[in-house]
Amino acid sequence: xxxxxxxxxxxxLVAVIVAAGAAQAARLKDxxxxxxxxxxxxIGYGLVMGLNGTGDKAxxxxxxxxxxxxxxxxxxxxxPDNVKVKNVAAVMVTAELPAFARAGSRIDVTLxxxxxxxxxxxxxxxxxxxxxxxxxxxxxxxGPVSVGGFTAGGQxxxxxxxxxxxxxxxxxxxIERELTERFGENPRISINLRVPDFTVAARVAQSIQSExxxxxxRAVDPSTIEITLPASGLENVALMARLENLxxxxxxxxxxxxxxxxxxxxxxxxxxISTVAVASGALSISVTESADVSQALPFAPGGxxxxxxxxxxxxxxxxxxxAVVRSGVxxxxxxxxxxxxxxxxxxxxxxxxxIEAAGALQAxxxxx
Numbered sequence: 001x002x003x004x005x006x007x008x009x010x011x012x013l014v015a016v017i018v019a020a021g022a023a024q025a026a027r028l029k030d031x032x033x034x035x036x037x038x039x040x041x042x043i044g045y046g047l048v049m050g051l052n053g054t055g056d057k058a059x060x061x062x063x064x065x066x067x068x069x070x071x072x073x074x075x076x077x078x079x080p081d082n083v084k085v086k087n088v089a090a091v092m093v094t095a096e097l098p099a100f101a102r103a104g105s106r107i108d109v110t111l112x113x114x115x116x117x118x119x120x121x122x123x124x125x126x127x128x129x130x131x132x133x134x135x136x137x138x139x140x141x142x143g144p145v146s147v148g149g150f151t152a153g154g155q156x157x158x159x160x161x162x163x164x165x166x167x168x169x170x171x172x173x174x175i176e177r178e179l180t181e182r183f184g185e186n187p188r189i190s191i192n193l194r195v196p197d198f199t200v201a202a203r204v205a206q207s208i209q210s211e212x213x214x215x216x217x218r219a220v221d222p223s224t225i226e227i228t229l230p231a232s233g234l235e236n237v238a239l240m241a242r243l244e245n246l247x248x249x250x251x252x253x254x255x256x257x258x259x260x261x262x263x264x265x266x267x268x269x270x271x272x273i274s275t276v277a278v279a280s281g282a283l284s285i286s287v288t289e290s291a292d293v294s295q296a297l298p299f300a301p302g303g304x305x306x307x308x309x310x311x312x313x314x315x316x317x318x319x320x321x322x323a324v325v326r327s328g329v330x331x332x333x334x335x336x337x338x339x340x341x342x343x344x345x346x347x348x349x350x351x352x353x354x355i356e357a358a359g360a361l362q363a364x365x366x367x368x
Contacts, residue, residue, distance in 0.1 A: 054086075
């Protein structure tokens with residue numbers, strides 16, 4: 001299969017998948033979140049010990065100072081001038097404290113080297129407090145680091161796999177402090193759509209009204225639906241369980257997203273193209289430089305051998321007849337019409353921009 005045929009087959013498959021799933025509804029829990037039910041970011045500064053000579057260099061002063069301070073707190077008086085850190089690396093430890101997390105639960109942590117360490121493989125993070133934006137400690141992290149890669153080499157060459165200066169510790173932090181919020185303390189709560197849309201907000205309010213009228217849903221704006229909980233406790237948990245599993249038919253604005261760096265084009269379900277004539281050709285210019293040697297005739301007075309540059313320029317233009325792209329009533333027909341032009345994805349980007357400039361693209365063209 002040629003590259004062009006492969007591209008056309010891929011686009012056609014995407015069109016079939018999109019068309020097949022057009023009428024399927026989505027659960028409310030996949031489209032929205034409850035206001036206030038969210039995670040909180042945690043961060044801490046720590047040291048990874050036990051590295052096999054891949055730690056920070058002696059010039060990384062904050063690692064030297066950090067190791068000296070830790071030893072001093074443990075009763076070992078050591079001057080920073082006497083500390084060697086080739087087996088130690090300074091890292092930033094980050095994690096997310098989930099909503100309703102309780103003390104004693106464990107969460108994953110990510111470690112990122114902030115010095116000049118070559119690899120965190122084989123190291124162990126020592127006890128590191130994790131703080132939130134309010135400055136309070138909410139978790140403590142410690143444990144062996146999992147990198148999933150390696151680096152090895154000598155003075156002339158180095159081989160590495162993945163990213164050995166970033167690692168993880170699954171369930172590496174223990175939650176020590178809980179958030180003070182409690183679900184149901186405020187009977188009026190909000191449902192926030194991840195993608196604001198008037199149509200979807202109205203559909204959500206109507207579905208809630210039909211399923212659980214006692215919640216008195218009200219669409220405040222394109223992203224917020226307010227409901228009133230009738231009581232507190234287990235009854236509200238059961239109501240929210242019913243609520244988040246409601247089937248809602250999604251809706252979205254017609255949009256074509258283009259990534260020119262990678263040549264990627266993604267079209268939404270509602271994209272339409274008015275009837276338009278398109279001709280797309282490729283212009284190629286080839287410039288070849290070479291050097292010719294000009295040698296003087298034998299016994300010529302004052303003759304000398306010189307190098308003469310030679311440039312060969314070739315211009316080629318692909319023949320592209322004018323093709324009519326008729327208006328499509330579905331994403332599949334739009335893709336088929338564009339595939340009929342035989343364009344590559346990068347050609348397709350230029351064609352879509354030209355179609356939009358002509359006013360024939362009935363969608364928003366967004367370039368990322």
